[in-house]
Amino acid sequence: MACAQEVLRPRPGPGRGVREFGPPAGGPNSLTLLVPWHEAGQWALGHLPSDRFAAKVTSCAPDAGSRVERMPPYLREWRALRERRPDWRECDVLLTWEMRAAFAARMLFRQAGRPKRWVALGPILKGPLRSPGGLALARRVLAGADRIACFTTAERDAYPRLLGLPPERFAFLPSTWPAAPVSREDGGYILALGQSGRDYPTLLEAVRGTDLLVVLVAATPAALGGHPVPPNVTVRFRTDPTETDRLGRGATLHAVPLRGGDWSAGQSVLLRAMACGKAVVVSDTAAVRDYVRPGETAVTMPPGDAGALRAALRHLWEDASARQRIGARAACAVREEFGHEAFAARLAALLGNLPPVPGGLPAPLPG
Secondary structure: OOOOOOOOOOOOOOOOOHHHHOOOOOOOEEEEEEEOOOOOOOHHHHHOOOOOEEEEEEEOOOOOOOOHHHOOOOHHHHHHHHHHOOOOOOOOEEEEEHHHHHHHHHHOHHHHOOOOOEEEEOOOOOHHHHOHHHHHHHHHHHOOOOEEEEOOHHHHHHHHHHHOOOHHHEEEOOOOOOOOOOOOOOOOOEEEEOOOOEOHHHHHHHHOOOOOOEEEEEOOHHHHOOOOOOOOEEEEEOOOHHHHHHHHHHOOEEEEOEOOOOOOOOHHHHHHHHHOOOOEEEEOOOOOOOOOOEOOOEEEEOOOOHHHHHHHHHHHHHOHHHHHHHHHHHHHHHHHHHOHHHHHHHHHHHHHOOOOOOOOOOOOOOO
């Protein structure tokens, strides 16, 4: 099915980065993406032009069941990566995904060598990282990045002030999710899942006393904020990927209630639901405004407004044609604007516009 709306088709920019970013006479530029989860193939990098980039994905996630896995976040990624002894001295570009990978890599520049270029993708400043000490640490880590690509325009605009770094160092790079077959399943329930930035107390209040059936998948009971669970809500904790996918594809519609804030939250869950053609009700926050067109690819409502959330859920629950229309446009948006191919094109453009390699490099953090 052709997309019903005009979509952004990003194109790689002129090659002005490391070794001209191609296609270079010396062969493709070596590119490593470091992720804080267990590596699973080429991911979106498989869509980068192979004549310009020789790309691979590596992980800084600790091995399951290891003593390192029991360490606190950030420390465990650094220790796991240190034990794997990376060598980036001949790496043309190192990409780090989110703040845990950025921290682990930056701490190891002394031992692993600094790559010729480093781009920090999606370093989200939230929670303890918004404290004065957290911001000081984040600035020390990210000061050495050649580019800091944020997943929202709000973060791109706010981070230079928060970190005291030049605005031209920052760029907007939307997050991504792979296109998927559209699901026609209707299991007769609303699915809410995820952890970061969630406002499940508002969701519980919105559906209390209604006939709306909800399956809520949370990380821990603390996500419910101590609120009593009404009988029409089934709560589950930490489903495995296969079960999560089954629940997502079987849902009648999805709900993504978010707290307000200018940091990224909920984008992966939102894009996952959109990709399989599900209508989504999502809080109108800075985290998702770059990803949805209200009333077209999702239904939005004010954060913390239980009445508005109830009305939006009720509308889509009772209107199958609206669910189908919004779901179809949502799937098209992921396929054309937020899929892996679009992400790779934008990434190639960002890399092609990196400034020349500077003469001096920042001193590494103690390793």
